[in-house]
């Protein structure tokens with residue numbers, strides 16, 4: 226029997242905490258069965274760094290976009306550059322985008338404007354979008370429902386930690402639901418109950434590294450190799466084997482992001 230193969234659908238390999246050992250981090254992920262990592266841009270510069278990593282390492286692909294907390298500081302020309310970068314062959318997704326009401330770095334109005342732009346770019350390129358949601362469940366669902374009237378949405382709710390109602394509304398729109406390390410934390414029983422009920426063909430896994438290190442490594446710098454810890458918790462609550470959970474989520478990620486074999 227072959228050992229399980231995972232896809233980490235959301236990490237930030239361009240962050241400064243990986244600066245000195247990114248090659249080692251990518252190699253140890255490969256050894257842990259992580260066959261593909263999707264590194265996510267948060268600004269124009271971060272999107273460029275994400276592409277550089279995807280060009281250098283064949284297990285790494287990139288997403289390009291401007292994360293909601295950074296939209297206010299975007300300079301003129303940054304969005305136009307994202308439009309160009311989105312065409313790059315190693316770019317397989319658009320984002321991250323969405324709404325964040327926890328931090329107050331950008332007005333909600335400007336965040337919503339960029340959220341629309343990312344979804345439209347996704348539609349134009351045929352590359353799915355990645356949604357960041359922090360304490361903005363209602364607003365995000367409303368905006369997605371509005372966008373769905375323009376055409377079928379293709380995307381994922383990343384690091385899902387909202388309620389059952391939000392999960393259902395997003396599934397209704399055809400979106401995927403991705404879980405990160407938070408689903409492994411002891412107190413998040415409700416999130417595990419939600420994860421248990423997501424249809425198998427809509428489930429994805431991620432690390433959001435270097436953030437959100439899963440239990441029992443909580444508080445440490447996270448890295449893609451640890452996606453297996455989240456996968457194990459999901460396998461347990463869904464009462465399937467780790468192998469089955471891994472192969473299902475890997476198949477889902479390959480399908481959504483059109484990842485070449």
Ligand SMILES: [Zn+2]
Pocket residue numbers: 235237265321433
């Ligand atoms: Zn992220």
